[in-house]
Amino acid sequence: MFLSGRIASLELSKTMELNSRALELQNTGKRVVRLTAGEPDIRTPDPIIEAAYLAMKSGKTKYTDNRGILELRKKISKYVNEKYQANYNENNVIVTNGGKQAIFNALFSIINPGDEIIIFDPSWVSYDSQIRMLEGVPVHVKSYEENGFLPLEEDLEKAITNKTKAIIINSPNNPTGIVYPKEFLDVVTSLSIKNNLLIISDEVYDCLLYDNTYTSMCTFQEIKNRLIVVNSFSKAWSMTGWRVGYALAPEEIIDQMAKIQSHSTSNVNTPSQYAALKALEVDNSFMVEEFKKRRDFLFEEFKKLNLKFVKPQGAFYYFINISEFGLSDIEFCDRLLEYGLAVVPGSAFYTDGYIRLSFAASFNELVEATKILKSFLKDRRHVFNEN
Numbered sequence: 001m002f003l004s005g006r007i008a009s010l011e012l013s014k015t016m017e018l019n020s021r022a023l024e025l026q027n028t029g030k031r032v033v034r035l036t037a038g039e040p041d042i043r044t045p046d047p048i049i050e051a052a053y054l055a056m057k058s059g060k061t062k063y064t065d066n067r068g069i070l071e072l073r074k075k076i077s078k079y080v081n082e083k084y085q086a087n088y089n090e091n092n093v094i095v096t097n098g099g100k101q102a103i104f105n106a107l108f109s110i111i112n113p114g115d116e117i118i119i120f121d122p123s124w125v126s127y128d129s130q131i132r133m134l135e136g137v138p139v140h141v142k143s144y145e146e147n148g149f150l151p152l153e154e155d156l157e158k159a160i161t162n163k164t165k166a167i168i169i170n171s172p173n174n175p176t177g178i179v180y181p182k183e184f185l186d187v188v189t190s191l192s193i194k195n196n197l198l199i200i201s202d203e204v205y206d207c208l209l210y211d212n213t214y215t216s217m218c219t220f221q222e223i224k225n226r227l228i229v230v231n232s233f234s235k236a237w238s239m240t241g242w243r244v245g246y247a248l249a250p251e252e253i254i255d256q257m258a259k260i261q262s263h264s265t266s267n268v269n270t271p272s273q274y275a276a277l278k279a280l281e282v283d284n285s286f287m288v289e290e291f292k293k294r295r296d297f298l299f300e301e302f303k304k305l306n307l308k309f310v311k312p313q314g315a316f317y318y319f320i321n322i323s324e325f326g327l328s329d330i331e332f333c334d335r336l337l338e339y340g341l342a343v344v345p346g347s348a349f350y351t352d353g354y355i356r357l358s359f360a361a362s363f364n365e366l367v368e369a370t371k372i373l374k375s376f377l378k379d380r381r382h383v384f385n386e387n
């Protein structure tokens with residue numbers, strides 16, 4: 001009776017739920033390899049930690065500009081302009097409490113009740129819930145493994161109505177690890193112009209790329225007035241707990257996001273902003289090399305196991321098709337957990353019949369995980385073939 005129906009109907013993130021169950025099992029003394037996490041297992045680089053410490057020692061412990069310190073907003077715009085030949089300035093930037101708050105505040109700034117927002121499935125866990133919290137309507141467009149997890153243009157066109165406000169895209173993608181080719185982004189861009197839509201481009205994994213060249217939406221000058229780009233320090237510099245992200249957008253939208261932030265959270269915590277300022281100077285290529293090694297190791301192992309998947313080109317996830325094993329993805333994850341390996345069911349990303357396995361874990365854990373998977377699949381194939 002006291003609760004908001006809008007919020008009561010939401011579920012807690014399924015990724016967190018599985019992680020908690022794996023932790024519970026671990027606490028009973030069982031060895032569990034957890035490949036559920038969406039965060040790098042690598043330490044935040046020391047220069048970043050030192051920058052935060054120095055900032056605190058020199059008194060940088062008070063409120064700042066609610067949009068973020070000017071030096072950081074300037075440095076972010078310079079960094080993005082150089083990286084993607086864009087032309088943003090500090091007024092196009094707001095520093096947020098992680099990429100998550102950037103997406104939430106961006107949606108809050110644009111959604112009127114009943115507005116439809118298009119998302120592509122498999123989709124990151126929070127888009128749907130955030131849209132619902134804000135009285136928008138999430139419209140899920142499926143993408144298929146056979147098409148490399150790229151949505152079909154005709155499906156996207158069919159999903160657009162006169163209530164559509166925006167399309168959210170996410171490349172490199174969580175959970176599939178795919179990177180959208182420029183040709184696909186051209187399609188999204190022209191549809192957004194033709195139908196007068198905004199694009200929210202979630203690029204939080206844009207530093208973690210293993211093969212292809214990457215196209216950021218920032219490079220499409222023709223949609224600058226309808227584009228909100230979200231990024232974060234969480235994955236790129238292994239700073240998930242520092243909670244620093246940002247949005248780049250037309251000033252008019254940044255002004256709305258700043259209003260929301262000023263009345264809700266105020267600025268991102270001050271030492272973290274100084275840490276982020278330093279992070280932009282820190283070479284993170286060692287992380288990319290490390291993750292690439294792990295991705296390549298798992299690729300060979302999964303091929304040997306005859307598993308079906310699209311090879312990830314970015315981020316740190318494998319999205320594996322488990323439909324041949326005669327179990328729902330949730331049952332599959334439950335049984336696999338009994339063998340000592342925790343992964344996330346595809347339904348957490350609105351796509352049944354898959355599991356997401358994160359390779360943001362140590363090499364030893366990945367070796368152990370492949371052994372567990374091998375014995376589980378052997379038993380499972382055996383049972384399944386007998387029935």
Ligand SMILES: Cc1ncc(COP(=O)(O)O)c(C=O)c1O
Pocket residue numbers: 038097098099100101124170173174202204231232233234235240244245
């Ligand atoms: C696709 C995607 N977007 C946004 C985020 C939010 O990242 P953070 O709020 O930690 O910066 C995540 C984190 O898992 C993610 O996977």
